Amino acid sequence: MEKYVGKVGTIIGYIFFASFLVYLEEVVIGYKLYKTHKKFLRFIVVITAFINLSRSRKKYFEEYYEKISKHHLRRLFVVGRESSVQLVLQNSILIYDYFHKPAMELYFQSYSNPTAWWRFINFIRITSVTISTYCTMMPLMEDFNMSSYKKYKKPATVFQYILYIIKISVHILISTGLVYLKWFFK
Numbered sequence: 001m002e003k004y005v006g007k008v009g010t011i012i013g014y015i016f017f018a019s020f021l022v023y024l025e026e027v028v029i030g031y032k033l034y035k036t037h038k039k040f041l042r043f044i045v046v047i048t049a050f051i052n053l054s055r056s057r058k059k060y061f062e063e064y065y066e067k068i069s070k071h072h073l074r075r076l077f078v079v080g081r082e083s084s085v086q087l088v089l090q091n092s093i094l095i096y097d098y099f100h101k102p103a104m105e106l107y108f109q110s111y112s113n114p115t116a117w118w119r120f121i122n123f124i125r126i127t128s129v130t131i132s133t134y135c136t137m138m139p140l141m142e143d144f145n146m147s148s149y150k151k152y153k154k155p156a157t158v159f160q161y162i163l164y165i166i167k168i169s170v171h172i173l174i175s176t177g178l179v180y181l182k183w184f185f186k
Contacts, residue, residue, distance in 0.1 A: 033071060040064045073146055083136035087172060090129045092179040097122065140168055 005013065040060075053061070144164050148156040156164070 029071075033068075036064065036067050069146060069150060073143060083132060083139065084168075084172060084175075087129065087132040087136050088175040088179055090125065090132055091172070091176040094122070094125050094129060095176065095180050097125070136172075137165070137168065141165075 141161070141164070144161075145156060148154070148160070
């Protein structure tokens with residue numbers, strides 16, 4: 001395709017095509033969820049305790065909430081995975097810049113105070129890493145919380161949360177180190 005429309009045209013075409021596919025996937029997922037909700041809302045809800053409902057009604061409620069839970073778990077998992085890849089790359093770039101200061105930002109004839117400019121860029125990067133860390137941890141913690149409810153029928157304990165955060169952090173640190181070493185030994 002690059003031969004016919006050029007490199008820029010190919011990139012633009014890829015961006016539009018990928019955006020269209022993501023949009024189409026969201027429409028299909030939304031329609032399935034809409035059908036699930038519509039099917040659930042067909043019933044007249046009788047105000048009674050869940051324990052006192054008939055076996056078939058209980059099963060229906062369980063199936064409905066199982067579908068909703070599976071939908072949210074999949075979304076949270078995907079968001080967490082994509083965010084963790086971004087966080088690993090941002091951390092690697094930040095570490096690389098600290099150990100190998102870029103010559104362009106420290107070029108004295110280009111800026112009046114190149115060190116201040118380099119520090120400002122690093123401040124922006126650190127802020128970005130902090131936001132990415134938040135965006136990575138929240139979906140993964142929600143996924144963990146929902147899995148705990150699903151598996152044990154109760155929320156995770158504080159100790160389980162701490163262990164899970166340590167597990168995620170170690171994974172991100174190892175991945176960051178590996179990506180940094182790949183750049184360092186290039």
